[in-house]
Amino acid sequence: MKGNANIIRPYYSEKCPVIKALEILGGKWRLAIIWELSHYKSLRYNELKRHIDGITNIMLTRSLQVLEQHHLINRTDYGQIPPHVEYSITADCQALLPALEIINEWGKTRIEVHRAQS
Amino acid sequence: MKGNANIIRPYYSEKCPVIKALEILGGKWRLAIIWELSHYKSLRYNELKRHIDGITNIMLTRSLQVLEQHHLINRTDYGQIPPHVEYSITADCQALLPALEIINEWGKTRIEVHRAQS
DNA sequence: CAGTATCCTCTAAGATACTG
């Protein structure tokens, strides 16, 4: 597990909750994973990978591990061969969804801005 | 202006608004700056710096520039000597505040978790 | 199917010093 630690080092994060949250959520793919998972009861590893265009195995794995460590997602291994693993968001994570809705809507307008400029 | 570009490269961002938003907001200090500014009508450069513990000149300057480019903050230069510059958030940016409220509340619980563990 | 193991690159972040 390398290049896998949190993006932002502590200290100010212990005072500012917004910074603290970014420390946990700020990876390139983390919010996208949460957002994607939030639309399903659960998703398998490769399903999730197919949903998130451009993500690689390592990045998906690393991101999932970080999110799991922070109790934002549940990992359920059905202990079968071939493997069957399902991911879902936790109740803790649900609290963030209203924020993600807003960010998603806001992001849409940014894509329009971007298109209009190019 | 180096090391100042957006954190996340395009492509998937053009499809996923959440990724797009992160591309603009995902810097280490950007949300903190917006969050801080949102509590005031406007703040001067050094006031802002004093509010955000740990931020350096370059990081504040760079972050403010990026945010201004994306029309998230207004920069008002009063053209005086000594300089007098005020920063405030734009109407565009206001739309994000409800999300920041949620993230802030969520972040508080994470700080508690962090404390309980150490 | 669901991941690891290696290796590498790039750049965001920062330290330090200086300025109109």
Add this chain to the structure above:
DNA sequence: CAGTATCTTAGAGGATACTG
């Protein structure tokens, strides 16, 4: 007061190949 100019570096992100 409100920044800029330079230089450096840690580590996030990724390419590629492999595995139980």
